[in-house]
Amino acid sequence: MLAKIGAASQEDLVSYLPADVRFSGTLQIDDGKSEFEIVDYFKAAASRNANGYASFLGAGVYNHYRPVLVDTVVSRGEFLTSYTPYQAEISQGTLTSIFEFQTMVCQLTGMDVANASMYDGSSAVPEAAMMAVRVTRRDRVLIARTVHPEYREVLATYTRHQGIPVEEIAYAKNGRVDLEDLKKKLTDEVAAVIVQTPNFFGLLEQVKEIAALVQSKGALLVVVFTEAVALGLIEPPREADIVVGELQSFAISPSYGGPYAGIIATREKYIRQIPGRLVGETVDADGKRAYCLTLATREQHIRREKATSNICTNQALLALMATVFMTVYGKQGLRDLAEQNLAKAHYLAGKLALMFDAPFFNEFVVRTNGRTPEQINSELLEKKIVGGLPLGRFYPELKDAMLLCATEMSRRQDMETVAAGFRA
Amino acid sequence: MIKKVSKHIVQNEPLLFEQSSPGKWGYQLPPLDVPPVDAAAALGKENVRAEIEDFPEVSEFEALRHFTRLSTWNYAIDLGLYPLGSCTMKYNPRVNELVARTEGLAWAHPYQPEALAQGCMEVVAALERALEEITGMAAVTLQPAAGAHGEFTGILMMRALLETRGNARKKILVPDSAHGTNPATATMVGYSVENIKSNSRGMVDLEALERAVTGDVAGLMITNPNTVGVFEENIRRICGLLHDKGALVYMDGANMNALVSVARPGDFGIDVMHLNLHKTFSTPHGGGGPGAGAVAAGEVLKPYLPGPRLKRVGDKWAWNYELPDSIGRVRAFYGNFGVLVRALAYVMAHGGNGLRQATLDALLNANYLRALLDPYYEIAYKAPSMHECVFSDDRQAKKGVRTGDIAKRLIDYGFHPYTVSFPLIVRGALMIEPTETESKQELDLFADAMISIAQEVDENPELVKRAPHMTRTPRVDEVRAARQPIVRWKRPQ
Numbered sequence: 001m002l003a004k005i006g007a008a009s010q011e012d013l014v015s016y017l018p019a020d021v022r023f024s025g026t027l028q029i030d031d032g033k034s035e036f037e038i039v040d041y042f043k044a045a046a047s048r049n050a051n052g053y054a055s056f057l058g059a060g061v062y063n064h065y066r067p068v069l070v071d072t073v074v075s076r077g078e079f080l081t082s083y084t085p086y087q088a089e090i091s092q093g094t095l096t097s098i099f100e101f102q103t104m105v106c107q108l109t110g111m112d113v114a115n116a117s118m119y120d121g122s123s124a125v126p127e128a129a130m131m132a133v134r135v136t137r138r139d140r141v142l143i144a145r146t147v148h149p150e151y152r153e154v155l156a157t158y159t160r161h162q163g164i165p166v167e168e169i170a171y172a173k174n175g176r177v178d179l180e181d182l183k184k185k186l187t188d189e190v191a192a193v194i195v196q197t198p199n200f201f202g203l204l205e206q207v208k209e210i211a212a213l214v215q216s217k218g219a220l221l222v223v224v225f226t227e228a229v230a231l232g233l234i235e236p237p238r239e240a241d242i243v244v245g246e247l248q249s250f251a252i253s254p255s256y257g258g259p260y261a262g263i264i265a266t267r268e269k270y271i272r273q274i275p276g277r278l279v280g281e282t283v284d285a286d287g288k289r290a291y292c293l294t295l296a297t298r299e300q301h302i303r304r305e306k307a308t309s310n311i312c313t314n315q316a317l318l319a320l321m322a323t324v325f326m327t328v329y330g331k332q333g334l335r336d337l338a339e340q341n342l343a344k345a346h347y348l349a350g351k352l353a354l355m356f357d358a359p360f361f362n363e364f365v366v367r368t369n370g371r372t373p374e375q376i377n378s379e380l381l382e383k384k385i386v387g388g389l390p391l392g393r394f395y396p397e398l399k400d401a402m403l404l405c406a407t408e409m410s411r412r413q414d415m416e417t418v419a420a421g422f423r424a
Numbered sequence: 425m426i427k428k429v430s431k432h433i434v435q436n437e438p439l440l441f442e443q444s445s446p447g448k449w450g451y452q453l454p455p456l457d458v459p460p461v462d463a464a465a466a467l468g469k470e471n472v473r474a475e476i477e478d479f480p481e482v483s484e485f486e487a488l489r490h491f492t493r494l495s496t497w498n499y500a501i502d503l504g505l506y507p508l509g510s511c512t513m514k515y516n517p518r519v520n521e522l523v524a525r526t527e528g529l530a531w532a533h534p535y536q537p538e539a540l541a542q543g544c545m546e547v548v549a550a551l552e553r554a555l556e557e558i559t560g561m562a563a564v565t566l567q568p569a570a571g572a573h574g575e576f577t578g579i580l581m582m583r584a585l586l587e588t589r590g591n592a593r594k595k596i597l598v599p600d601s602a603h604g605t606n607p608a609t610a611t612m613v614g615y616s617v618e619n620i621k622s623n624s625r626g627m628v629d630l631e632a633l634e635r636a637v638t639g640d641v642a643g644l645m646i647t648n649p650n651t652v653g654v655f656e657e658n659i660r661r662i663c664g665l666l667h668d669k670g671a672l673v674y675m676d677g678a679n680m681n682a683l684v685s686v687a688r689p690g691d692f693g694i695d696v697m698h699l700n701l702h703k704t705f706s707t708p709h710g711g712g713g714p715g716a717g718a719v720a721a722g723e724v725l726k727p728y729l730p731g732p733r734l735k736r737v738g739d740k741w742a743w744n745y746e747l748p749d750s751i752g753r754v755r756a757f758y759g760n761f762g763v764l765v766r767a768l769a770y771v772m773a774h775g776g777n778g779l780r781q782a783t784l785d786a787l788l789n790a791n792y793l794r795a796l797l798d799p800y801y802e803i804a805y806k807a808p809s810m811h812e813c814v815f816s817d818d819r820q821a822k823k824g825v826r827t828g829d830i831a832k833r834l835i836d837y838g839f840h841p842y843t844v845s846f847p848l849i850v851r852g853a854l855m856i857e858p859t860e861t862e863s864k865q866e867l868d869l870f871a872d873a874m875i876s877i878a879q880e881v882d883e884n885p886e887l888v889k890r891a892p893h894m895t896r897t898p899r900v901d902e903v904r905a906a907r908q909p910i911v912r913w914k915r916p917q
Contacts, residue, residue: 013845046528047545077502122756257757259714310608317710
């Protein structure tokens, strides 16, 4: 090979680089390790994490069972080791599964169109806000304080330099959007109002009422979800203009925060304003149904600085995991799963003092009655239970409250231990 | 002659929605160990949905067959060379998949107590350290979810620094050879974009750059090696030009696999850059994600990195949220941790010396292909190639055959095409990146195929223009898809 190139050694391939640019040192990285040593290292790392604990954490990341089939499918090299399906003729597998994904996301959310997935739920929020700004040609954004706090932080980072002022809407005594505060802040300059349901406190927001208010002012309603399993049971936000959310609940392991799969879905009329990849149906040269990436004229590789977003990828493999999950559970299973979550959470909640009086799905805020959430949690840890999320970090006014989550994975016996922990 | 592939039975498969039968399912749930709850009573009747209309109803085995059949319609690195330029389609080591599934890592909740997440934090810290060493930069964040997300993070940091100096400035300069994400990113951070033309060697034109660097310029986004696979030999001067005017230099690290252990951006003047862990560090592309876009910053930009940041408290790791100058979060939690695990496993398997060898092998493979193809295709620039080589379709276009046609014909020969029509500065570009994980045998087969196609262009151009002929799906009508977009299935009326 070197002879063909006309080089004497591989070093010749870099010897022409300017001397003041070439790295002459040695990287201070240990010598290469064998497969066995690598596996051992990560096992040791894992052993320094929580192992064998029951957990009642939710707050945007949920502990649901992953059917075996999911891993079987995504471990296939044809899905795992392929690129973005630009070459439609040899990518129909990925393209077809994304078309099914887009369809299922529409069915779940009650929207007309959905894209091929977003990085995650949090970064989908500013993308929805920017989309609403393009559609309405207005520039203000309102976001409920009951939206996931880290999602709100991401929105702030994205909007800061784009001339999009963001204002927060307070929550009422019942833990849901304060409709009076919303009315007060809903001016003619507002492009989007962003709410989450079930909200960060686990409560269902009054989407219909909010939609009527928002749309009467010509703004778009963006509805966020973090717990996709809820959509197996609760009425989807059909009144929304844009729905964004996180599908981590659908067979994607918590993996210390990522990778996950976000979604964005909207009404048919806004299809050309949607960011990211879209798969569309067409025909091949034989006239048979086929799929390909479409409406690329929205995207950065064609439009460059005029693109709807700088997004270049989706989360195809994670979206595939969610697709397999939705397929395995199916119409009946997703409802059964959601009902189990509802039953478990309501069982645990029934033994505790709730902070808010409003319908909730599988998460709820509990008062800690004179002790701190941290005290309760540290006692639970001794019983091999990771308790709920203390809310003080995100809501100083709720420093004596914690957010608990129960799923189909929560055992009754552990729930009794948690309940006893609050009484102790 | 087509050597690599033969005819093969491929199964047809309808959509899930078309094969659903009422009452089928593929799941099992344990019996409920608490009393059931009436949804309408708990949530309010108006909040409970009727069935999810047209949602799939198939058995577990039907589900498995469905996705297995679909998988056989894909090409993949596991099947052969995937020479997409700039995409770095290299072998995805399977041990990385295994370790990413280690239970204590894969099922770690981002809010579990720090004392019970030390293993995850150690992984993050170890990868940050390795990437600092590889880039020669002061600090690394692993929060961005993808390359473009990293660009956004880096340009925001530049803006934040310039603001503290009293003027955020107005423009970002972008070479005309850049990825489309660069100008799109600059716009998202509130900057206008000015394109800088390339010179006859495929590099940034220094005179054009010098004229463009005014007091309005916040910075330059540069890809190095650039998208024609050529090292920007004036990179130090370029950085100096920007720095002299108080501007900054962002490096798009999409092609960092050409530089690992050969040159370090921190040493040649770059202020901030991203790395695509799904390219250089071998994490699987997964049909279009997940990626991870680590951002490395020099000392001057370090305070502006997104938070939280890791810190050492005694002998433990902790997350530090007290970062007064930080640009804030660019996504929830700490990044695509599962991808980070894979990238660290890649670094560990190679070690410092192995990483250098991988770089040299990538350069060897690209230059070998360039030498084999040079007699048949027009090389876009004479300058030496690093990890990829870019040709134009000038010779073939005379016969009416364009780069897209050659790409489709390549499919018949059993290969995924190269990157088509990019970079835009090359007319009819064929951008070829073999990566270091290909054998000489596979490269020779690929070169044979390209040479054979060049002959077909001369003898029978129509054969090439109507390709592919061997695939399950012949050429797809992309224009029709865009004209009347159908992006979801609906039950036929």
